[in-house]
Amino acid sequence: MKAVILAGGQGTRLRPLTLKVPKPVVPIVNVPFLCYQLELLKKYNVDETILSVGYQPEKIESVLGQSNKLHYIVENVPLGTAGAYKNSESFLDGTTLVFNGDILCNFDLNKIIRFHQANSAIATIVLTQVGNPSSYGLVETTEDGRVTRFLEKPGLEDITCNTINAGCYVLEPEVLEMIPLGKNYSFEKSVFPDLLASGRAVYGYVAPGYWIDIGTPEKYLNAHLDILQRRFVPSVILPWEDSMPKLKPGANFLNSFISSSCAIGEKSQIFSSSINEGCRIGKRVIIDRSVIWSGVEIGDDTKIEGCVVGNSCQIGKNAVLSKTILGDNTVVLDNSQLEMSSK
Ligand code: GTP
DSSP states (O other): OOEEEEOOOOOGGGTTTHSSSOOOGGGEETEEEHHHHHHHHHHOOOOEEEEHHHHHHHHHHHHHHBBBTTTEEEOOOHHHHHHHHHHHHGGGGGSEEEEETTTEOOOOOOHHHHHHTTTTTTEEEEEEEESSSGGSSSEOOOOOBBBHHHEEEOOOGGGGEEEEEEEEEOTTTTHHHSSTSSSSSOOOIIIIIHHTTTOEEEEEOOSSSOEEEESSHHHHHHHHHHHHHOOOOOSSSSGGGGOEEEOTTTTTESOEEEOOOOOOOOOEEEEEEOOOOOOOTTTTEEEEOEEEEETTTTTTOOEEESSSSSTOEEEOOOOOEEEEEEOOEEEEEETOOOOOOOO
């Protein structure tokens, strides 16, 4: 079976991080995001993957490289989720797996495909259960999994289920016939509601296991904490034992993944954080529940908590940063105090 990964969105909610690094390749624990999806597809013997890209495609290609099992399709204008799938039609030859390029999960793809085939579905939407259904678009099904209704961010009184679209589908080629070529078209807003209205067999498979979409800074950080605190073990093998930075006396780290090319100053403490290549951390620095990209310099006595720090940032001495997202190359002066205001 082939897979299409929808990876052409601009990732606006992850700005400023995605201004220079497109969301499909933002690092998750120092590994480009799509490597996690490609590894999952490899585990289930998916033959070929079509990457539908449009926003900064050359950066995605330079990170993931070329192979005869990976095809890039570049959109000149965004075609939307379904339009992007239609655009990859010439590469497809049957039942296809489609993934949003921003979901991290450990779904059993074999079980999903078997469910799809057993129901002779035209489309199977993988569903995941959430604790707070009111902030999502819900997908309601019968007990045997046939989709009955899509509810977009319902009020409390209208909530009938806790299952949401996980951004992963199994689709039959007939679905391609209802998508116009070269037009912006959406699975969620058009294709699935239209299939349902016309009485076609649309099923929802409630997948057990881990799922998160990394599309907001909060969820991007949470995905790290889930891996670093071992609540989620991804298919990608992370070389924990190689992650041994140059530590000065009294410096230590816990539940953290730090590139071996980093230098950590005396008495600095790092908890539940990932630090990418070539960072230089001063003395007595505290880094807690944060993600630090490559080439970052952090001065003595600075405290960083709940932050994402983009590539090549320079943070001075004795600064305090809390719940702050810094785009690449940001300079923070000595003694600064930064805390993201809650809207
Ligand atoms: P935001 O701007 O923060 O909403 O992020 P996004 O642009 O990635 O949009 P969204 O999270 O809704 O997209 C879900 C998935 O579909 C992501 O993996 C996107 O890359 C992908 N996607 C969204 N729109 C397009 C598109 O027009 N073309 C392609 N190829 N992929 C898309």
